[in-house]
Amino acid sequence: MANEGDSFGGRLGRYAKVGASVGGLAARLAGERYLGLSLDRDRHAAELKSALGGLKGPLMKAAQLLATIPDALPPEYARELAQLQSNAPAMGWAFVRRRMATELGPDWQAKFARFDREASFAASLGQVHRAVLPDGRDVAVKLQYPDMTSALEADLNQLKLVFAVGQRLDPAIRTDEIHAEITSRLREELDYRREARHVVLYRHMLRREANVQVPEVVSDYSTDRLLTMNWLAGEPLLNWKTRSQEERDALAVSMFRTWYVPFYSYGVIHGDPHLGNYSVRPDGSVNLMDFGCVRIFPPRFVRGSIELYRALLTDDQDRAVAAYHDWGFDGLSREMIAVLNRWAAFLYGPLMDDRPRRLTEGVAEGFGRDVAQNVFGELRRMGGVRPPREFVFMDRAAIGLGSVFIHLRASINWHRLFESLIEDFDVDALAQRQQVALAEAGLS
Numbered sequence: 001m002a003n004e005g006d007s008f009g010g011r012l013g014r015y016a017k018v019g020a021s022v023g024g025l026a027a028r029l030a031g032e033r034y035l036g037l038s039l040d041r042d043r044h045a046a047e048l049k050s051a052l053g054g055l056k057g058p059l060m061k062a063a064q065l066l067a068t069i070p071d072a073l074p075p076e077y078a079r080e081l082a083q084l085q086s087n088a089p090a091m092g093w094a095f096v097r098r099r100m101a102t103e104l105g106p107d108w109q110a111k112f113a114r115f116d117r118e119a120s121f122a123a124s125l126g127q128v129h130r131a132v133l134p135d136g137r138d139v140a141v142k143l144q145y146p147d148m149t150s151a152l153e154a155d156l157n158q159l160k161l162v163f164a165v166g167q168r169l170d171p172a173i174r175t176d177e178i179h180a181e182i183t184s185r186l187r188e189e190l191d192y193r194r195e196a197r198h199v200v201l202y203r204h205m206l207r208r209e210a211n212v213q214v215p216e217v218v219s220d221y222s223t224d225r226l227l228t229m230n231w232l233a234g235e236p237l238l239n240w241k242t243r244s245q246e247e248r249d250a251l252a253v254s255m256f257r258t259w260y261v262p263f264y265s266y267g268v269i270h271g272d273p274h275l276g277n278y279s280v281r282p283d284g285s286v287n288l289m290d291f292g293c294v295r296i297f298p299p300r301f302v303r304g305s306i307e308l309y310r311a312l313l314t315d316d317q318d319r320a321v322a323a324y325h326d327w328g329f330d331g332l333s334r335e336m337i338a339v340l341n342r343w344a345a346f347l348y349g350p351l352m353d354d355r356p357r358r359l360t361e362g363v364a365e366g367f368g369r370d371v372a373q374n375v376f377g378e379l380r381r382m383g384g385v386r387p388p389r390e391f392v393f394m395d396r397a398a399i400g401l402g403s404v405f406i407h408l409r410a411s412i413n414w415h416r417l418f419e420s421l422i423e424d425f426d427v428d429a430l431a432q433r434q435q436v437a438l439a440e441a442g443l444s
Contacts, residue, residue, distance in 0.1 A: 090122035091145065096129070099143055103226040111221070115141070121276060125189060125292070130231060137230060139218060140289070144225040148190050156183055181389035185271065189292035192227040194443075198291035199229065201441035202270075205262045211254040211285040232287035234279030241407060247284060252410035254286050256417060259401055264306070264421045267297040267434050271393030273400030295393040296438070299431040300326045305394075306422050309348050312341065328388030336382055343375040347398070350414040357414070359405045 091099075096117070100108045109115060112131050119127040126144040133139055145151075188194055196217045203214045213232055221228035240251055258278075262268040270277075272293035279287045304326030311319035317334070320341060324332055332340070350359050379385055405412075438444040 090119035090127045093117045095146070096143065099146065100226075103143075103223045104221065123276065131228075133218070133221070137218070138233075139221070139228050140215070140231045141221070142192070142227040142229075144190065144192065148225075152186055152190060156186070177386055177389040178392055181392040184389075185293055185295065185393065188294075191224065192222065193224055195227055195292050196222055197441045197443050198294045201268065201294070201437055201443060202262065202288065202291060204437050204440055205266050205268065206258065206288075209257055209261060211250075212258045213281065213285060213287045215287075215289065229289075232279065232281075232289055234281045234287045237275060237278065237280055237404065238407060240280055240284075241409075245409075245411065248408040249410050249412055251280060251284050251286070252405050252408050252412055253417060254284065255401060255404055256412075257421075258286050258288060259397055260418075260421055263297070264302060264425065265430065265433060266437050267299050267302045267430055268437075269295045269297070269393060269397050271295050271396050273397055273404065293393070295390065296434075296443070297390055299427045299434065301328070301388075301390050302430060303425070303427045306425055308344055309351060309418075309422075312345055312348055313352055328390065329385065332385070333382070336379065336385065339375055339378045339382075340385075343371060346371045351418045352415060354415040355413060356411050358409060358411050359402060359414070 096119075104111060111134070113134050113136070114132040116130045118129075120130050120140070121128040125148060126142055129141045129143065131139050131141050196219070199215060199217050203216070206212050206214055215229035215232055218228040218230070237251070237255075240248060243251075255273075255278075259270060259273065262270070270288070270291070270293065272290065274290075277288070277290040279289065281287060304323045307319055307326060308323035310316070311323055317337070320337055321332075321334075324337060324340065350357065350361075435444065
C-alpha cells in the first residue's frame with residue numbers, strides 16, 4: 001500500500017503547499033515593488049526551500065537549476081534553492097514490486113539472481129537498486145517514480161509561477177527561452193529509452209579517454225521507465241579532498257576532460273555535474289553514471305565559445321561580436337557587448353592565465369556575485385537581453401564543475417588544458433563527428 005506522501009491525495013497536498021508558497025512569494029514581491037510593503041526575503045526564501053524540499057519530481061530539479069542562473073531570481077532565493085539536493089526518501093518495497101512487475105512482467109524477480117530491496121540512491125525522478133543478473137553481472141536498476149509524466153506537466157505550470165518571481169523584479173535576463181529549455185530537457189529526462197541512447201553516445205565520445213568509465217546498457221532489462229546498466233563501483237568525490245595535491249589535480253583534469261572532450265569534439269554537454277552523478281575509482285578515474293540531462297548543441301555554438309575566448313585574449317571586438325552571433329544573441333549594441341565581455345572575462349579568466357593556479361586565485365569571496373550583479377544591472381538599464389536557450393545547461397555545467405575544482409583545491413594550468421582541447425578545432429569537422437556519433441546512438 002502506498003504511503004500518504006506517495007498517494008494521489010498526498011501529491012495534491014504537496015503541490016498545493018508549493019503552489020501557495022510560490023504564489024505567495026510572487027504576490028509579496030509585487031506588494032514590495034508596487035505598494036511599498038516590506039518583505040523579509042530571507043525568511044520567505046527559507047519557507048520556499050522547505051516547501052520544495054519535501055517534493056519529489058521535476059520542480060525540485062528546476063528549482064536547483066534556477067539557482068544557478070544569474071538574476072533569474074533574487075539572490076536570497078537563489079542562495080536557498082541552491083541548497084536543495086535530490087535526496088528525497090526512496091519508495092518502499094511494495095512500490096518497487098508493483099513498478100518492476102509493470103516493466104518486466106509478474107515473474108520479474110526470477111530474472112535476477114539478486115535484487116536489493118533497499119534503494120542505493122533516491123533522486124527527484126527515480127531511484128536506483130543494485131542487483132545481480134543470472135550471468136553474474138552486477139547491475140544498477142534505475143526505476144522511475146509513478147505518474148512522473150503527469151507530475152511534470154503540473155510542475156511546469158508551477159514553474160511559470162517561479163519565473164514570475166524574477167519577472168516581478170524586472171530582471172536583466174528575460175526568461176522565456178530559459179523556460180523553454182528547462183521544459184524540453186525535463187521532458188527528455190523522463191524518457192529512459194532516450195537516456196539509454198545517451199549512454200551509447202557517451203561511450204562513443206569518451207572511448208579514447210582512459211580516465212573515465214561509462215556504463216553499458218542492458219537492453220533486455222530496460223524500458224521507457226526502467227534503465228539497467230552495469231554497476232560502476234567507486235567512492236564519492238568529496239572523499240578525495242584529503243588526498244595529495246598531485247592526486248587531486250589529476251582527478252580535476254579527468255573531470256575537466258570528461259565534460260569538455262564531448263563538448264569541444266562533438267558539441268555535447270552533460271548538463272548535470274551533481275555530486276551523485278559520478279564517483280571515483282581507486283585509480284583516480286571517474287565513473288559517469290547518469291545521462292538523463294544531456295544537451296546537444298549546433299556546431300556554431302561551440303565555435304562561439306572558442307571565438308569569444310580568443311577575442312578576449314587578443315582584445316578583438318569584432319571577433320567578440322561574431323562569437324555572440326554564433327551563440328544566438330541578436331540585436332546586441334556595442335555597449336551591451338562591452339558589458340557582456342566583462343562577465344565573460346571573469347568566467348574565462350583562469351583559461352587565459354598560462355600558469356598553474358587555483359580556480360579562485362586572486363578572487364575575493366563573493367567577487368563573482370558582485371561582477372554578475374553589476375553586469376546584469378547595467379544590462380537591465382539598457383533594456384535587458386534574451387539569452388539563447390542553449391546557455392542554461394552550459395552555465396549549469398560550468399558552475400557545477402567549478403564547484404568540484406574548488407572542493408578539490410586543484411592547482412592546474414587551465415590555459416594549457418583548454419588549449420589542448422581546441423588547438424585543432426574545425427567547425428565542419430565537429431559537425432561531421434557529431435553526425436556520426438548521433439547516428440550510432442540512434443539520436444539523429
